[in-house]
Amino acid sequence: MSDKKFKVDQQRRNLVKGLAAATVASSVMPGSLFAAGRGPTAVVIGAGIAGLSAAWDLRNAGFQVSIFEKEKFTGGRMVESQMGPLFGATHAEGVLNASKDMFALAAELGIENQVRGEAYDQVWNPDDGLGLDTGHGLYDPGGMSNFNIENALKIPGLSPETINALPRLQADMDEINAAVDPCLLETGTAYDNESVGDYYERVLGKTAGKEIIKYKIDTSCAGWGWDPYTTSKIALLSWLASKEQFVYPHGGIGALTRKLDSVLPVQNNTTVRYVTPPDANGRHTVHYLNANLERRSVTPDVVVCAVEGKYLDLMVQGLTPKQEALAKNCFFTKQPVVYWILDEKSAPTEFASGAYISGHPDPIKAKTYHWLAMQGHPELNQPPYVRYSLSRRHTPEWQNSDMAIEDFCWPMIKHLYPQLERAHVVDIVDHTSDSLIHIPVGYVNQMAEVLREQRKGRKGLYLAGEYVAGAHTGAACASGRSVAKVIKGHWI
Numbered sequence: 001m002s003d004k005k006f007k008v009d010q011q012r013r014n015l016v017k018g019l020a021a022a023t024v025a026s027s028v029m030p031g032s033l034f035a036a037g038r039g040p041t042a043v044v045i046g047a048g049i050a051g052l053s054a055a056w057d058l059r060n061a062g063f064q065v066s067i068f069e070k071e072k073f074t075g076g077r078m079v080e081s082q083m084g085p086l087f088g089a090t091h092a093e094g095v096l097n098a099s100k101d102m103f104a105l106a107a108e109l110g111i112e113n114q115v116r117g118e119a120y121d122q123v124w125n126p127d128d129g130l131g132l133d134t135g136h137g138l139y140d141p142g143g144m145s146n147f148n149i150e151n152a153l154k155i156p157g158l159s160p161e162t163i164n165a166l167p168r169l170q171a172d173m174d175e176i177n178a179a180v181d182p183c184l185l186e187t188g189t190a191y192d193n194e195s196v197g198d199y200y201e202r203v204l205g206k207t208a209g210k211e212i213i214k215y216k217i218d219t220s221c222a223g224w225g226w227d228p229y230t231t232s233k234i235a236l237l238s239w240l241a242s243k244e245q246f247v248y249p250h251g252g253i254g255a256l257t258r259k260l261d262s263v264l265p266v267q268n269n270t271t272v273r274y275v276t277p278p279d280a281n282g283r284h285t286v287h288y289l290n291a292n293l294e295r296r297s298v299t300p301d302v303v304v305c306a307v308e309g310k311y312l313d314l315m316v317q318g319l320t321p322k323q324e325a326l327a328k329n330c331f332f333t334k335q336p337v338v339y340w341i342l343d344e345k346s347a348p349t350e351f352a353s354g355a356y357i358s359g360h361p362d363p364i365k366a367k368t369y370h371w372l373a374m375q376g377h378p379e380l381n382q383p384p385y386v387r388y389s390l391s392r393r394h395t396p397e398w399q400n401s402d403m404a405i406e407d408f409c410w411p412m413i414k415h416l417y418p419q420l421e422r423a424h425v426v427d428i429v430d431h432t433s434d435s436l437i438h439i440p441v442g443y444v445n446q447m448a449e450v451l452r453e454q455r456k457g458r459k460g461l462y463l464a465g466e467y468v469a470g471a472h473t474g475a476a477c478a479s480g481r482s483v484a485k486v487i488k489g490h491w492i
């Protein structure tokens with residue numbers, strides 16, 4: 001679905017929900033929403049990691065906080081949940097080890113050991129048959145999130161030109177590592193001047209640049225559906241240069257959001273319809289549907305809007321021109337993934353998997369980002385399954401095909417894993433998600449301008465979340481914590 005169509009559908013859904021509301025809208029006195037207290041009142045919209053982190057810090061600073069969340073669950077895109085018969089991480093799976101603010105928050109909550117975890121690159125270990133396949137052999141891409149030149153030099157199939165050129169990257173990586181915080185991309189505005197594709201071609205030369213994009217960068221970008229030739233170089237290089245890995249938290253990706261949910265006043269099933277422009281006192285009114293689908297409104301001292309960036313201009317009336325410009329540039333990518341759930345008798349006898357570069361000589365492998373066959377865990381009530389992820393470059397082919405994703409992907413998975421038979425499939429889970437922000441060239445500067453404006457003086461509305469920090473959980477958390485600091489400075 002195109003972004004515009006998505007927005008129209010969302011507006012329509014909100015309208016239908018609004019019409020369905022049985023009672024006439026009524027105002028709620030702030031006191032009835034907030035626990036007793038004397039501090040300023042704050043409504044946080046969105047109980048993802050950004051909203052929860054902001055709410056935690058605001059409450060600790062003496063604010064009376066209430067969090068509105070449209071879903072029945074808390075955590076946004078940082079959760080485990082049920083997908084048909086499977087239970088697991090539906091969006092984020094790992095956290096970047098550079099997520100200082102997140103680990104500090106976890107320590108405050110006494111669960112740091114659950115949020116820390118094992119390195120992501122174990123998944124790609126070629127010794128376990130899990131390397132990336134270039135068509136010339138398997139290799140370890142060195143994790144998705146860092147770029148180690150020594151490791152890159154071992155990629156099978158690299159031309160001598162690329163091998164000679166690769167060490168030229170080191171100086172820039174060291175500079176970016178020293179200057180830019182991958183959790184607060186506003187620190188990287190000076191590097192938001194070209195795409196990651198153009199950067200590699202400029203520094204390495206056209207041939208070597210294209211080759212390194214194909215063999216290393218596109219595989220990272222594919223995971224997020226980003227096109228290297230439109231993505232701002234700093235969005236990717238801030239991670240690649242950081243020498244930090246993604247880690248799988250010991251307690252699962254939802255450990256932190258579950259804990260925050262247990263200690264914060266989250267109002268689930270509460271959908272914000274719109275937020276008005278500031279009144280004469282600088283306060284914004286939040287119009288929402290409560291869990292009984294009744295229309296309500298509340299006018300707190302402070303509103304923190306921590307929803308997905310794609311909803312910002314639909315939800316908030318009277319955005320400043322800078323916020324409006326940022327919202328218009330907020331695009332979300334699509335990640336098509338299909339699970340074929342198998343009957344127990346047809347469980348794969350052993351784990352099998354493959355991941356390929358987009359230039360792989362086998363045309364089906366070239367279309368594949370990653371696939372795997374899992375035996376299942378009956379003791380955990382997890383059935384066996386085969387999973388297939390389409391590569392970024394081929395997603396438009398599916399979108400233009402008018403085919404269901406499982407039908408589109410079936411010939412590919414049959415080619416890669418011929419043992420799979422339709423007769424063994426008992427269920428299909430379409431896990432195509434369209435909710436990761438894309439950071440094009442220029443976006444980081446827009447984000448920084450919005451944040452500069454936000455810091456200037458006391459306001460009734462503040463923005464937080466992935467879309468003003470960087471496309472990962474550590475950035476969303478840092479954004480929530482830093483907006484809370486700004487609000488404290490303005491209000492306390």
Ligand SMILES: Cc1cc2nc3c(=O)[nH]c(=O)nc-3n(C[C@H](O)[C@H](O)[C@H](O)COP(=O)(O)OP(=O)(O)OC[C@H]3O[C@@H](n4cnc5c(N)ncnc54)[C@H](O)[C@@H]3O)c2cc1C
Binds near residue numbers: 069074091471
């Ligand atoms: C497929 C996928 C894989 C990812 N993998 C990783 C990974 O491995 N590691 C990593 O660090 N990051 C990963 N990410 C990114 C990460 O999940 C996000 O950057 C992060 O979770 C965003 O947090 P947030 O709080 O900004 O937004 P969200 O978590 O999206 O929170 C926004 C909240 O606002 C709520 N909301 C929206 N509209 C309304 C409304 N009208 N009223 C009330 N509430 C509303 C939403 O329901 C949601 O709970 C991945 C993302 C995707 C999509």
